[in-house]
Amino acid sequence: MSESQRQPLYVIPRAQGDITRFVWVAFLIFGFVTALTFVLVTQYTAWQFRYHPALGSPAGIFGQTRIYWPWNILIWIFRHFRPDSSPDVLSVIKTAQVLLAVGASSAIVLPVAYVFRRTRKLRDERNDLHGSAHWAGAEEIEAAGILPTRANVGGVMLGAVDIPVKKSGLFQVGSKTKTVYLRHNGPEHILVFAPTRSG
Numbered sequence: 001m002s003e004s005q006r007q008p009l010y011v012i013p014r015a016q017g018d019i020t021r022f023v024w025v026a027f028l029i030f031g032f033v034t035a036l037t038f039v040l041v042t043q044y045t046a047w048q049f050r051y052h053p054a055l056g057s058p059a060g061i062f063g064q065t066r067i068y069w070p071w072n073i074l075i076w077i078f079r080h081f082r083p084d085s086s087p088d089v090l091s092v093i094k095t096a097q098v099l100l101a102v103g104a105s106s107a108i109v110l111p112v113a114y115v116f117r118r119t120r121k122l123r124d125e126r127n128d129l130h131g132s133a134h135w136a137g138a139e140e141i142e143a144a145g146i147l148p149t150r151a152n153v154g155g156v157m158l159g160a161v162d163i164p165v166k167k168s169g170l171f172q173v174g175s176k177t178k179t180v181y182l183r184h185n186g187p188e189h190i191l192v193f194a195p196t197r198s199g
Helices: 024-048 072-080 087-123 138-144
Strands: 060-062 065-067 156-165 176-184
Antiparallel strands (some): 060 065, 156 176
């Protein structure tokens, strides 16, 4: 096996590929959606009130449109969501509350969905950050060259493994396995770990 074909001893993920790191993108999504919600709901509410002077002085004026600070919606809700307010005012305030609730839900759901998608994507990637010990899979056994071949005849018996066997014919129902004895006939040292009196 050439050096280019040899698998690395362990794989440490890059910083952006580490599943245990803080996800800044999700935090930025949360901040962006929250800010956008406050801006849009504030401007929508001001438009519904026809930019009435009771809303207070705007932060800026662009043509006929008055731009209010995003947090003004909280002040308006506190001031005008009262039993003695007119039904029209209460209707606008209730709509603003619903829109804020939808925006808040989106600010939570979207980052969680991003983190969930990222986690599922990285889950299948090899990560030896906390150790690389594991039972060898079929590909690793084959890559190690310890399956019985003419090259390792007479080598040291390491153990046995059940490998799936492809069935021939029309009816390929069920799975069939074949026990294969693993052998090693190279110059490397071998450590065999087994219970007492197991042979």
